[in-house]
Amino acid sequence: RKYVYFFGKGEAEGNGQMRELLGGKGANLAEMTSIGLPVPPGFTITTEVCTEFYRNDRNYPDGLRDEVARNLARVEELMGKKFGDADNPLLVSVRSGARASMPGMMDTVLNLGLNDETVQGVIARSGDERFAWDSYRRFIQMYSNVVLGLDADILEHLLEQMKERRGVTQDTELTADDLKELVDQFKLRVREELGHDFPLDPQQQLWGAIGAVFGSWMNPRAITYRRLHNIPAEWGTAVNVQAMVFGNMGDDCATGVAFTRDPSTGEKVFYGEFLVNAQGEDVVAGIRTPQPINSSGADSDLPSMEEVMPECYAQLVEIKNILEKHYRDMQDIEFTIEKGKLYMLQTRNGKRTARAAVKIAVDMVEEGLISEKEAVMRIEPAQLDQLLHPTLDPKAPREVIAKGLPASPGAACGEVVFTADEAEELGKKGHKVILVRIETSPEDIHGMHAAQGILTARGGMTSHAAVVARGMGKCCVSGCGDIKVDYRQECFVTRDGVTIRKGDLITLDGSTGEVMKGRVPTVEPELTGDFSKLMEWVDRFRRLRVRTNADTPHDSKVARAFGAEGIGLCRTEHMFFEGERIMAVREMILAADLEGRKRALEKILPMQKGDFIGIFREMKGLPVTIRLLDPPLHEFLPQADREIEQLAEEMKVRPDVLRTKVDSLHEFNPMLGHRGCRLAITYPEIYDMQVRAIMEAACELIKNEGFEIVPEIMIPLVGEAKELAILRQSAIRVADEVIAEYGVEVEYLIGTMIELPRAALTADVIAEHADFFSFGTNDLTQTTYGLSRDDAGKFLPFYVEKEIYPNDPFVALDQEGVGQLVKMGCEKGRATRPGIKLGICGEHGGEPSSVIFCHRIGLDYVSCSPFRVPIARLAAAQAAL
Ligand code: PEP
Numbered sequence: 001r002k003y004v005y006f007f008g009k010g011e012a013e014g015n016g017q018m019r020e021l022l023g024g025k026g027a028n029l030a031e032m033t034s035i036g037l038p039v040p041p042g043f044t045i046t047t048e049v050c051t052e053f054y055r056n057d058r059n060y061p062d063g064l065r066d067e068v069a070r071n072l073a074r075v076e077e078l079m080g081k082k083f084g085d086a087d088n089p090l091l092v093s094v095r096s097g098a099r100a101s102m103p104g105m106m107d108t109v110l111n112l113g114l115n116d117e118t119v120q121g122v123i124a125r126s127g128d129e130r131f132a133w134d135s136y137r138r139f140i141q142m143y144s145n146v147v148l149g150l151d152a153d154i155l156e157h158l159l160e161q162m163k164e165r166r167g168v169t170q171d172t173e174l175t176a177d178d179l180k181e182l183v184d185q186f187k188l189r190v191r192e193e194l195g196h197d198f199p200l201d202p203q204q205q206l207w208g209a210i211g212a213v214f215g216s217w218m219n220p221r222a223i224t225y226r227r228l229h230n231i232p233a234e235w236g237t238a239v240n241v242q243a244m245v246f247g248n249m250g251d252d253c254a255t256g257v258a259f260t261r262d263p264s265t266g267e268k269v270f271y272g273e274f275l276v277n278a279q280g281e282d283v284v285a286g287i288r289t290p291q292p293i294n295s296s297g298a299d300s301d302l303p304s305m306e307e308v309m310p311e312c313y314a315q316l317v318e319i320k321n322i323l324e325k326h327y328r329d330m331q332d333i334e335f336t337i338e339k340g341k342l343y344m345l346q347t348r349n350g351k352r353t354a355r356a357a358v359k360i361a362v363d364m365v366e367e368g369l370i371s372e373k374e375a376v377m378r379i380e381p382a383q384l385d386q387l388l389h390p391t392l393d394p395k396a397p398r399e400v401i402a403k404g405l406p407a408s409p410g411a412a413c414g415e416v417v418f419t420a421d422e423a424e425e426l427g428k429k430g431h432k433v434i435l436v437r438i439e440t441s442p443e444d445i446h447g448m449h450a451a452q453g454i455l456t457a458r459g460g461m462t463s464h465a466a467v468v469a470r471g472m473g474k475c476c477v478s479g480c481g482d483i484k485v486d487y488r489q490e491c492f493v494t495r496d497g498v499t500i501r502k503g504d505l506i507t508l509d510g511s512t513g514e515v516m517k518g519r520v521p522t523v524e525p526e527l528t529g530d531f532s533k534l535m536e537w538v539d540r541f542r543r544l545r546v547r548t549n550a551d552t553p554h555d556s557k558v559a560r561a562f563g564a565e566g567i568g569l570c571r572t573e574h575m576f577f578e579g580e581r582i583m584a585v586r587e588m589i590l591a592a593d594l595e596g597r598k599r600a601l602e603k604i605l606p607m608q609k610g611d612f613i614g615i616f617r618e619m620k621g622l623p624v625t626i627r628l629l630d631p632p633l634h635e636f637l638p639q640a641d642r643e644i645e646q647l648a649e650e651m652k653v654r655p656d657v658l659r660t661k662v663d664s665l666h667e668f669n670p671m672l673g674h675r676g677c678r679l680a681i682t683y684p685e686i687y688d689m690q691v692r693a694i695m696e697a698a699c700e701l702i703k704n705e706g707f708e709i710v711p712e713i714m715i716p717l718v719g720e721a722k723e724l725a726i727l728r729q730s731a732i733r734v735a736d737e738v739i740a741e742y743g744v745e746v747e748y749l750i751g752t753m754i755e756l757p758r759a760a761l762t763a764d765v766i767a768e769h770a771d772f773f774s775f776g777t778n779d780l781t782q783t784t785y786g787l788s789r790d791d792a793g794k795f796l797p798f799y800v801e802k803e804i805y806p807n808d809p810f811v812a813l814d815q816e817g818v819g820q821l822v823k824m825g826c827e828k829g830r831a832t833r834p835g836i837k838l839g840i841c842g843e844h845g846g847e848p849s850s851v852i853f854c855h856r857i858g859l860d861y862v863s864c865s866p867f868r869v870p871i872a873r874l875a876a877a878q879a880a881l
């Protein structure tokens with residue numbers, strides 16, 4: 001087994017493809033070396049050593065020490081220096097490097113190999129006493145902290161004291177003697193704190209640092225990070241040992257970091273910062289203000305590298321171009337200039353904003369660097385979200401007072417109100433408001449519409465507030481247990497005791513779940529030409545269709561603009577709350593007999609028909625699935641005495657009679673109660689009215705406006721085929737009646753939701769009565785787990801944090817459990833009816849990993865809220881590539 005890979009002087013034993021063995025950093029150092037870039041020589045100890053190390057009770061594999069010694073000798077030869085030599089010492093850096101960069105790991109030790117003797121050699125060779133002592137004291141500081149585990153503040157404090165005594169403010173103002181004295185103080189202090197001497201033997205230093213890198217692979221922070229990002233422990237980390245080059249040997253030296261393109265806009269400009277006469281950590285530490293790399297476009301008054309070091313700059317630009325051509329992606333690079341000579345210390349694919357990701361991918365296709373397929377694969381679907389909503393200005397300061405679930409992305413700022421009516425009232429007057437509720441119900445829809453954003457104390461990611469807000473593309477923070485809402489006092493109080501009253505300004509970040517005091521400025525989304533170009537390619541590659549969940553003409557329009565190819569779920573219950581209708585709906589529910597119900601339904605029919613006409617028109621012949629009434633009836637009922645009295649008057653009954661009726665509709669477990677198709681089994685006239693409204697709307701548009709419409713009527717919460725058989729019969733009866741009345745030819749489909757485990761298990765029988773299935777994975781998740789979607793928000797985050805669940809199953813489809821039911825439903829459905837149309841309309845339809853799953857199991861389409869349509873389109877394309 002080979003444990004160590006050498007790189008130096010144009011040749012490398014590894015290459016860029018060997019990330020698994022050499023880690024990201026090691027692989028890229030090897031790659032850069034072999035394409036002829038100036039990289040200081042060094043070697044990489046493989047990730048396999050890390051794995052062996054842990055398998056063998058923290059012992060290195062046999063032969064490792066010899067291999068390291070041999071490779072160190074090669075570095076010595078190339079550098080013409082010797083490790084530990086008092087006369088002409090080689091100094092090295094030791095860095096970790098896993099496959100993916102991983103916070104929580106030991107990162108870097110620089111200047112390793114310095115001790116009381118070798119420092120003299122550095123002085124002699126460099127002729128710079130101050131530089132030598134400064135390097136030495138930095139080494140002791142870094143090594144004591146990252147290898148020996150000494151609190152960084154302890155030595156930092158000695159440094160501060162020294163500056164105070166000398167009456168200076170900058171490290172650079174300390175003299176060689178000061179630094180030499182500091183070295184002595186540091187060593188003394190290390191012994192006091194740790195009970196042993198600072199290691200002066202370079203070999204001991206080297207193995208100490210190597211051991212610290214491997215040791216840090218199992219430190220708690222690294223373990224947590226791995227769990228959160230699904231990185232297996234077996235991957236291990238590599239260790240890179242590399243000859244030091246110095247950016248701090250004078251004014252012809254420098255160090256810096258750069259991006260080959262602007263990582264926030266994607267603009268093709270070389271973007272970065274550097275510091276003259278400094279070592280790596282100085283740039284990030286913010287001790288001095290770094291200077292820009294490039295003169296153009298930099299918003300800095302300081303002279304740029306282009307001006308100060310024109311030759312090195314020209315070389316760096318050349319290297320930048322080589323790297324981009326070679327890696328065919330935007331790179332994030334680190335470099336050092338030692339006495340006018342440029343060295344590359346690192347390159348990797350640079351992190352970027354969504355906006356930059358799209359621009360860079362599209363530009364690179366135009367530059368001929370990558371293919372359209374590659375461009376599509378480069379964009380993280382979830383990241384697109386950033387482009388579709390206003391976001392908080394990243395530069396603006398913010399005071400976070402509470403944190404809830406990031407239920408619906410975007411950012412919003414407004415005055416706090418506590419009721420939907422107030423939101424609407426103030427909204428009409430042009431105020432921007434944030435609706436704060438303990439939880440929301442369908443009765444709050446008008447207020448949610450009027451508000452800029454919604455904050456709820458209770459409820460999970462598929463709670464009413466979350467689902468509705470996402471549908472509206474409105475920012476929402478739900479399940480914010482950090483706040484206590486007091487409707488009577490019209491205020492809420494945070495866990496830290498901050499009180500926010502009605503009218504106070506707050507800002508929500510629906511992408512992080514943060515609640516902030518006051519106004520934080522936002523920036524508007526920009527759907528640029530690059531975005532639409534990318535989406536054209538996306539549509540060319542995907543098989544899966546993407547529809548939307550929309551219940552209003554407005555949402556339908558928004559969704560079409562985002563590329564929706566139909567409506568996969570039109571929930572009709574929201575229409576029942578609009579304006580005056582709620583009265584008629586209540587009358588219907590509370591009527592004493594069939595006649596009373598029919599009278600009330602007759603009032604609703606024309607309004608409902610109007611809704612459907614609006615939606616059909618907006619969708620211009622694209623498929624529209626309309627779901628018949630689903631929620632338990634009590635959701636529509638008045639609760640307050642005042643409302644009951646008012647309704648009683650209207651209905652000409654006694655208030656106490658009405659109250660008794662309302663009470664009788666109370667259910668302990670409404671989500672498992674009298675809802676969905678069960679309503680229509682007991683009150684068939686409700687669905688009859690809805691089917692009539694749908695068919696009249698379709699017939700009218702077909703007859704009078706020449707539309708081509710094939711309405712898809714969907715029956716929810718079926719658990720037993722007979723339910724569907726019965727309801728299908730009556731739907732056909734009503735539909736055919738309407739068709740005969742209009743005397744037009746209309747096709748229509750009748751299908752069902754598969755949202756109960758029993759429906760999935762018996763999908764073959766159910767399919768006998770269904771033209772299509774739409775998987776309602778919100779309810780299917782709720783019923784498969786036995787987990788209330790409205791209450792789980794209180795403890796689900798804990799489950800996810802403890803990694804009992806890998807994700808919130810209401811957000812990302814549980815492929816092992818719920819997903820298997822979906823898969824079974826598809827197979828059984830197709831077995832009975834080969835051409836059956838299959839889709840998903842739960843919230844998962846807009847979540848990338850779930851969309852990929854839906855593609856794999858062969859669904860025809862996914863349906864999601866309008867603002868997630870582009871995300872689903874992209875994920876569907878990636879699934880197909
Ligand atoms: C579902 O259950 O997945 C669904 C789409 O219906 P709703 O969210 O309205 O219950």
Ligand code: MG
Nearest residue numbers: 755776778779
């Ligand atoms: Mg449902």
